[in-house]
Amino acid sequence: MSLKSLDPRVTRLNLPEGETPAIEPKPELDQFETYEAFHQKKEGAAHTYVGPVHAPNEDVAFLFAKEQYSRRFACVGLWIARTEHIQVTPYVGDGENVYEMMRVVEEPTERSEEAEAYEIFHLKKRGKAHTHAGRVMATSYQEALQEARNQFGEKGPIVNVWVVKSKHVLQSAEEDKDMWTTIPEKKYREAIAYKVMDKITKYKEEHKTTAL
């Protein structure tokens, strides 16, 4: 016997009816690695963290993040970095500055011959999103953090910092800007496109219904 559904397409799947044996636990990485996505809301604005995506590689991560995070919220730029590549400082309390609280900075475990670019993201308040503070040149994550503290560490509360090498960030290109333009005839997916009050008022007048 196969499963009968109200949806003929489900019925046509010929799924077995009744008890099915439990599935084996999904293997590790069945859902891939994670990447973190950052949006630029408008021209000139700093990139801001929007959330993670699961993807098999950077390019797919970019597509997933575009779909997931820009489908509904306008944006003009997108950065993607593999979670593994982002170094995270400890979190401090709201109102505090993590740069001031980090007295001992660990010795770098890895150092590059030449200075390279790192992107620095700050979280100003718990529950909010990390925002791009700027780019520094350094030979290690630790040095990048020191540099970041010197260059943009003084202004106000910073509860957490993310550090990632620029070469590990996939950035949308300037010449691809047109990929962010949404066609105007998608109004059907906006709340504002639905105006029911006229119909309701007309109905109430004709039928003398009341709300209570």
Place this chain on the structure above:
Amino acid sequence: MYGGGNVFEATKFDDLQTEDPAKLAEFEARIARGEKIEPNDWMPQLYRKQLIRMIEQHAHSEIIGALPEGTWITRAPGFRRKMAQMAKVQDEVGHAQLLYSAAETLGKTREQMLTDLINGKSKYSNVFNYPAFTWADSNIISWLIDAGAIVNQMANAKGSYGPYSRALERICAEEAFHLKYGHDAVVHMATGTPKQREMIQAALNRWWPPIMTFFGPSDKMSTHTETLMRWKVKMASNDECRQQFLDMYVPKIWELGLTVPDPNLKKNMETGQWEFTEPDWDEFKRVINGDGPCNAERLAVRRTAEERGAWVRRALLNPKAKYVKPLA
């Protein structure tokens, strides 16, 4: 979201005696100050367990909730409604993605969550174990189930866990469209031909009992519930949510001249509370434990999708990939 109907049972982690008192005090003080908790913070085991459970159930509810409405995309009347229904269903699946990631920051992998969903170990909102017989059923889901979900989500967005709040902020913005879209669809039917009115009334009659169970049974007030409220995991009692829902939507149903299939439903003007026939909690328990009209179908469809996609995921997997939980 369809995270309603959470039953917060006491667990073996209820014993806070085993937690480090200094750390616990610091954690509680942070929440009392109105600060959010972030993934790397120290947290009591009970906090972690309950949040995983709640966010995971919410995620499953989004993905399973997309099924009854999803089946109506191709049969929605007219091109515009097909497009709108499709946009809504895509939003719901997107909500699941956001929520799985939020739960993942607490230490349960997406692989484990999906396995537990398919094996019936984790729950999703019980209302999706009921069928959407007609287009009108789909409209009632879009309007009233989403309305219930919004009541829940707005409350939870103010909760203490950073990643969950961030996800809910995005989700709530999209839900505004769902609610308007659903209301518009119901109004269209209710103010249409006699046949359309009859269809929407019949769908409302079918969905009312599940809707009344959506927020779950009255909470037993226990130290357990009090703890979860103090930690801003549980933001409102199930009864408060149900009352708020009735306050907001019963008048909107009545103004369309539709009736609610409960002769006892009325607002007590003295207490300000809605009175209604107690929902059938035995049926609720029976259905949530697997014996509902659509449980088997929902899980079978999910399972098939997972199984049929497995070879694609295996082929795409980077052999050097390494699992790291998402950051925030």
